[in-house]
Amino acid sequence: MKDETVNVEHRPLGRIGGALFCFSIFITSFYGAIFILGPCFALIYIWPWLYRRVVDRIVAFWLIFPIALLEKVFRVKFFVKGDGFNYMERTVIIMNHRTRVDWMLFWPCLFHCARLRKLKIVLKSDLKYIPGPGWAMQAAGFIFLDRKWERDRPHVEDLLHYFNDPNINEPLILLLFPEGTDLTENTKSRSDKFADKQGLPKYDYVLHPRTTGFTHLVKQLVEANAIDCIHDITVGYPAGLIRNENDLIEGKMPKEVHFSITRHPVDTLPTSNEEQMSSWLNEKWRAKEEKLKKFYTSDRQFLDTRQPYWDKRTISIWIALLFWPSFIVVCSYCLIVSQMLKWYGLGSIVFYIFALRANGGVEKLEMAVFQALHNKNLKKD
Template sequence: MNHRTRMDWMFLWNCLMRYSYLRLEKICLKSSLKSVPGFGWAMQAAAYIFIHRRWKDDKSHFENMLDYFCDIHEPLQLLIFPEGTDFTENSKAKSNEFAEKNGLEKYEYVLHPRTTGFTFVVECLKKGKNLDAIHDITVAYPHNIPQTEKHLLNGNFPKEIHFHINRYALETLPDSKEELQVWCHKRWEEKEKRLRMFYEGSNNFEFTGKSMIPPCKSELRVQIIKWMSIFYWTCFTPAMSILLYFYSIVRWYFCITVVFFVLQERIFGGLEVIELACYRFLWKRPSVDDQKKD
């Protein structure tokens, strides 16, 4: 998926809720987000893949997490942003500088993708027989673009979000790493053309081309989930405030939970790291026969 704003991953939930299964999604995202109280801890518990955006530091953890998902046969939807960061004037300038050095076309609506992580993910999942298809997603905002969390806090939500999705089955993908890199770059060339037509064309409220996605699930189901979520989170905050004020046991529970999440991250690196270590200790230990063979 192209990374137009820092909030793209969250806006994609609307699409996944209608066409896929939101509960299966994992996201590859920067490691600093795991320390954010609340949702950062929840993403740790969901075993998201946190990276430092330095390949020499990320490769081993990336491989361990992907191997873990393949070993447990987890139905996996892994969201990655090959651009590496969201689209801003600063990141665009760096992308254009990279394009100039390498004799590539300068883009106006996307950044040049970094293919090292992308090809590594594809190869690991293919090796673990846990890759069914790649969904190439292009996102566009026709009216206002909320670039950061601050925009949302100020009430600057997008009026519309457009997604263009193409599904590429496993058997249609290139085999070699070099061909996969070229394949990824071609998808970004298509994104640039598609977004240029979207923003600059005479009809900028529709993507051109044929989108290959399954039919939408029941809109009634979507509306029920939406209103249940609104009701739950509207009640949750005042309810927790009341419980914290009146009951000491709730205050103790709250304090212990906060201390636990802060300490486990500083000592072990996060819940997803603990989960991976427990799996290796309980299920991946070499047997006695294997040790004798060694």
């Protein structure tokens, strides 16, 4: 594996700054899941479509907070080249997984170029068990996978069917990392062994993608007429690299993050044939390896000539930067002085635990209630 960041400094805030960043992200998601998302759960049993729209906007507003910290506090610079996004498009985003926090560093790109509220991320199922952030991601309807396709397939199908139901009709931007994990020495070794077994080339800047889940996901979206295109995104870190959460805690941040975007309209893809779609994905990863090789061995710039539209949205960023710290202070104070609020908070925590144990998470409870209401209406008719 090539070391892309040799002799390149991070933009550090020190361990205190890093610890405050991580604490802020955790506590705002924890309080938000309890005191903002919690009251919305009643809507699941009354107007599921309204619940989905309200929660998506709440989660999108929270996502602006880490974006604000990255841009205004850590002063990370983001650069985008290529095709960009259309606000109204339903798309699957495929991206190389260089670090464990690529998803967070991608949020600014989507915020400035598209709509955060439409975002659903395909994640490891372990993340749903994290108090606070995991609860919020469940409520957001993120797709959690066990990485065993036999078990994941029914859940993915049910969730996509739910989002595409005419009564919900929620257009999606699905973020998927086909490599399944981030690039490390260990994961590269496993990827190289797979390449040797399959007679494929070994890569230095990416891992060989897992094609089964991707091809089935795209096929199901096409059959539901719920996808307009695929955005192939390559991320590069020319100045600094966050390898994992420990780097965040230590206050390390990249000085720059670069994205190269290629848009593929769905009618130009071999979506009717899963084997051909698998080959298409493998070919894109071969091209991604070459693109990243040029990126890191030249002037650390992507060579795309187009510059997508970038909406600065500075007002939203400053509002989030002011609101969420204030929200922490108000919630902490109210918990200290109000016994009723303490009981409410405890009840909300019990609800999240119950939903996880009984249904597998809030997102599965949401689907189960919707299906029960749908069946009830059918019987009335």
